[in-house]
Amino acid sequence: MCADLKLLKxxxxxxxxxxxxxxxxxIRDYIGGRGLGAHLxxxxxxxxxxxxxxxxxVIITPGALAGTGAPSSSRTSLTSISPLTGTIFESNSxxxxxxxxxxAGFAALWIEGLSEEPLSLVIDEGGVRFFDxxxxxxxGNKETRSRLLSEVGxxxxxxxxxxxxxxxxxxxxxxxDGRFFGxxxxxxxxxxxxxxxxxxxxxxxxxxxxxxAFDFVVGEAKKLISAHPITSKGLPQFGTAVLMxxxxxxEALPVRNFRDSSFEGASRISGEAVxxxxxxxxxxxxxxSIACGRTVKVDGVEMEGPEFETLWAFGAALGLSDLTGxxxxxxxxxxxxxxxxxxxxxxxxxxxLFDLGKLDWNPLDGGLDGLLTLVExxxxxxxxxxxxxxxxxxxxxxxxxxxxxxTVKGMELPAYDPRGCQGQGLAYATSxxxxxxxxxxxIAPEILAAPKLVDRFSSxxxxxxxxxxxxxxxxxxxxGMCRFTSFxxxxxxxxxxxxxxxxxxxxxxxxMSVGERIYNVERLANIERGFTRKDDTLxxxxxxEPHQVGALKGxxxxxxxxxxxxxxxxxxxxxxxxxxxxLESLGLGKG
Amino acid sequence: xxxxxxxxxxxxxxxxxxxSHAGNMSVRMGxxxxxxxxxxxxxxxxxxxxxxxxxxxDDAMVTLASSELxxxxxxxxxxxxxxxxxTHPPHAxxxxxxxxxxxxVDSEGSYLLHKVPVVEAAKTIGSSEVAEVxxxxxxxxxxxxxxxxxxxxxGELLEEAFMVTSSLEFSSRILYLVRTLGGxxxxxxxxxxRYETW
Numbered sequence: 203m204c205a206d207l208k209l210l211k212x213x214x215x216x217x218x219x220x221x222x223x224x225x226x227x228x229i230r231d232y233i234g235g236r237g238l239g240a241h242l243x244x245x246x247x248x249x250x251x252x253x254x255x256x257x258x259x260v261i262i263t264p265g266a267l268a269g270t271g272a273p274s275s276s277r278t279s280l281t282s283i284s285p286l287t288g289t290i291f292e293s294n295s296x297x298x299x300x301x302x303x304x305x306a307g308f309a310a311l312w313i314e315g316l317s318e319e320p321l322s323l324v325i326d327e328g329g330v331r332f333f334d335x336x337x338x339x340x341x342g343n344k345e346t347r348s349r350l351l352s353e354v355g356x357x358x359x360x361x362x363x364x365x366x367x368x369x370x371x372x373x374x375x376x377x378x379d380g381r382f383f384g385x386x387x388x389x390x391x392x393x394x395x396x397x398x399x400x401x402x403x404x405x406x407x408x409x410x411x412x413x414x415a416f417d418f419v420v421g422e423a424k425k426l427i428s429a430h431p432i433t434s435k436g437l438p439q440f441g442t443a444v445l446m447x448x449x450x451x452x453e454a455l456p457v458r459n460f461r462d463s464s465f466e467g468a469s470r471i472s473g474e475a476v477x478x479x480x481x482x483x484x485x486x487x488x489x490x491s492i493a494c495g496r497t498v499k500v501d502g503v504e505m506e507g508p509e510f511e512t513l514w515a516f517g518a519a520l521g522l523s524d525l526t527g528x529x530x531x532x533x534x535x536x537x538x539x540x541x542x543x544x545x546x547x548x549x550x551x552x553x554x555l556f557d558l559g560k561l562d563w564n565p566l567d568g569g570l571d572g573l574l575t576l577v578e579x580x581x582x583x584x585x586x587x588x589x590x591x592x593x594x595x596x597x598x599x600x601x602x603x604x605x606x607x608x609t610v611k612g613m614e615l616p617a618y619d620p621r622g623c624q625g626q627g628l629a630y631a632t633s634x635x636x637x638x639x640x641x642x643x644x645i646a647p648e649i650l651a652a653p654k655l656v657d658r659f660s661s662x663x664x665x666x667x668x669x670x671x672x673x674x675x676x677x678x679x680x681x682g683m684c685r686f687t688s689f690x691x692x693x694x695x696x697x698x699x700x701x702x703x704x705x706x707x708x709x710x711x712x713x714m715s716v717g718e719r720i721y722n723v724e725r726l727a728n729i730e731r732g733f734t735r736k737d738d739t740l741x742x743x744x745x746x747e748p749h750q751v752g753a754l755k756g757x758x759x760x761x762x763x764x765x766x767x768x769x770x771x772x773x774x775x776x777x778x779x780x781x782x783x784x785l786e787s788l789g790l791g792k793g
Numbered sequence: 794x795x796x797x798x799x800x801x802x803x804x805x806x807x808x809x810x811x812x813s814h815a816g817n818m819s820v821r822m823g824x825x826x827x828x829x830x831x832x833x834x835x836x837x838x839x840x841x842x843x844x845x846x847x848x849x850x851d852d853a854m855v856t857l858a859s860s861e862l863x864x865x866x867x868x869x870x871x872x873x874x875x876x877x878x879x880t881h882p883p884h885a886x887x888x889x890x891x892x893x894x895x896x897x898v899d900s901e902g903s904y905l906l907h908k909v910p911v912v913e914a915a916k917t918i919g920s921s922e923v924a925e926v927x928x929x930x931x932x933x934x935x936x937x938x939x940x941x942x943x944x945x946x947x948g949e950l951l952e953e954a955f956m957v958t959s960s961l962e963f964s965s966r967i968l969y970l971v972r973t974l975g976g977x978x979x980x981x982x983x984x985x986x987r988y989e990t991w
Contacts, residue, residue, distance in 0.1 A: 415987075415990075418984050418987045421983065421984065422907070425904065426904065429904070647949075647950075653948070653949060653950070653953055654949075654950050654952045654953055654956075656950065662794055663794065663820065663822065663875070665822075665823060666821060666822065666823070666875040666949075667875065667949060667950075670873050670875060670949055673873065674873075692935070693873070694933045694934065694935075697933065698933075698991075709932045709933035710932060710933045710934075711871065711872050711873065711931075711932035711933070712932070714872075714873040767822065767823045768823075770823040770824050771822075771823035771824070
């Protein structure tokens with residue numbers, strides 16, 4: 203293990219920095235990335251504060267394999283408390299910031315305090331510098347990045363927020379070299395600190411403990427990644443949008459705010475439609491051969507291609523199939539800095555309220571132009587969109603109809619109807635960051651047959667599969683490797699990569715134990731913030747309101763029976779609190 | 794769940810991976826285990842041949858459970874496995890008598906397995922000794938051989954454990970054939986010598 207990994211602490215209010223070595227135990231037990239972020243936050247007791255307080259830190263941690271050349275290993279974690287969910291929250295993004303931070307000599311960046319004036323932070327060979335960001339205030343992400351790079355140099359990696367983050371919208375995100383730290387309103391955390399942007403650059407070399415062994419394992423891992431149809435064909439050819447037609451043909455695609463489960467217009471907003479009509483190029487995160495990113499051309503203008511979740515949120519979720527319209531909405535949301543899943547889902551909830559006669563304006567009335575205006579208003583907190591700008595939970599509760607908010611712990615669910623995949627329902631309910639598919643991706647075994655196909659309508663045996671997925675994903679996030687690699691790789695591959703790269707004596711099972719430890723720390727943080735079993739639930743619609751037609755007819759999520767088994771399996775009590783025995787076994791015992 | 798046990802059990806027998814009354818399978822369900830009955834014919838499993846008992850604590854059902862229950866429990870406690878398949882694959886078992894690891898030379902085995910560790914115990918059936926030596930071998934591999942006895946394979950699903958078991962026996966058979974044909978093979982893999990260290 204590297205003995206010289208450092209933590210950089212920055213206080214924006216005092217404009218001071220502090221550099222300290224990270225304890226070897228922290229690296230051994232939490233690896234890096236998501237695990238290290240959760241550990242640092244929890245160990246310091248800073249998980250207990252208000253999300254938007256200056257004292258609640260934002261922690262940025264590169265994955266343990268950042269900069270090593272491991273396949274698809276450029277992902278970085280941003281950890282704090284979510285202003286949207288109130289939970290501990292890790293957002294994970296591809297991009298170069300983590301690599302640059304590691305090359306600059308740091309394994310973690312801790313940011314706290316409130317700057318009196320808008321501020322940008324630059325971390326590079328010149329040290330840590332504070333830049334006046336007043337000239338950047340109000341600018342979108344594209345212009346912010348461009349202006350900052352013109353000041354600090356073109357090779358820097360840039361994190362920035364748009365106007366939504368500046369006004370601390372609860373669904374604001376953080377732009378990261380054109381990709382995003384999404385979900386949970388993490389952009390609001392920057393805004394609440396008056397932090398507009400961070401630029402990173404480093405030129406150091408990340409050492410390898412055993413280069414020969416590392417090169418061999420990398421080669422073996424790449425062989426599997428290039429042989430698996432999902433990572434070698436589906437994602438490279440169609441991007442994440444490959445899922446649109448797959449989910450629709452399984453009738454598990456949430457449509458019109460989860461009121462339907464298949465969409466007549468799905469093929470028009472599918473990965474195939476993107477490829478055949480607007481695709482102009484593919485791109486990847488640093489060092490990734492999968493290259494799921496898309497560039498598209500609409501009316502002669504090149505833009506970022508929308509991901510599956512965005513095609514769903516601005517398409518099927520609204521009952522719309524305007525492909526180029528989704529591209530424009532995506533560009534608008536990205537530049538202004540709001541999360542596309544939450545934005546689209548919130549509009550879908552508003553539309554349902556209109557259908558119910560509980561909202562006196564139709565959010566879809568103005569066609570594409572109307573939606574573009576609405577998204578802008580949501581981001582800027584102006585006009586009709588202002589009341590939608592903090593997400594569907596806040597909005598629908600204000601209207602007195604919380605039931606239309608398809609959220610878990612306040613965060614909008616993504617593009618998979620769990621009435622058609624029971625395990626995903628349990629995964630949503632037990633996610634440590636609310637409604638998301640990234641803590642456990644049960645679509646893999648329930649729809650994509652990875653590693654093998656299981657009965658998606660059965661709740662039997664799903665608790666164990668969800669737990670293994672949650673633990674493995676926590677470990678993979680800590681390595682900084684892309685989740686997509688886990689379609690092809692098993693725990694022992696990840697452990698071998700880490701072992702060869704850092705020298706840490708760890709095997710596949712040891713890595714799974716690290717993942718379990720991380721998940722329990724996240725759980726403890728949430729419990730100490732007041733979350734209980736009653737929060738591990740789903741919107742009433744998914745538990746009590748079956749679809750009336752199609753493959754999902756008559757089906758709801760059998761959550762309670764799965765939840766009981768899940769808690770027992772985890773070694774948690776019936777309220778979902780980790781037992782003393784479990785904590786002891788993970789090295790988390792008190793005292 | 795029964796259908797999975799039945800179908801995979803049938804394939805284990807018909808595939809020649811077990812004799813008539815040998816081999817066993819289990820899945821973990823939280824703090825419970827569903828395991829094949831002692832003396833059951835895995836090729837002809839009936840619903841009553843699946844026995845549920847505790848992961849830790851004994852109950853009356855342990856009298857009916859497979860004699861390898863102690864090993865299954867130890868594997869579940871030491872790993873993240875959710876399913877175990879134990880068989881007596883003839884070629885792999887033969888190789889285990891002369892080698893400390895089985896290193897496939899065929900393409901599928903090289904991809905899936907790289908190397909299969911061989912461990913040994915003097916008391917080879919249902920013993921605490923086996924329960925001690927097998928779980929560590931499965932921390933970094935999905936299948937391990939108990940010398941002279943057979944394979945223990947793990948997975949998230951029975952099908953996964955079955956797959957690596959089947960792959961191990963095919964790779965072992967190819968190794969046997971290669972050696973029967975004269976011993977050497979033309980190497981087609983890059984850094985093949987490193988498979989020994991996997």
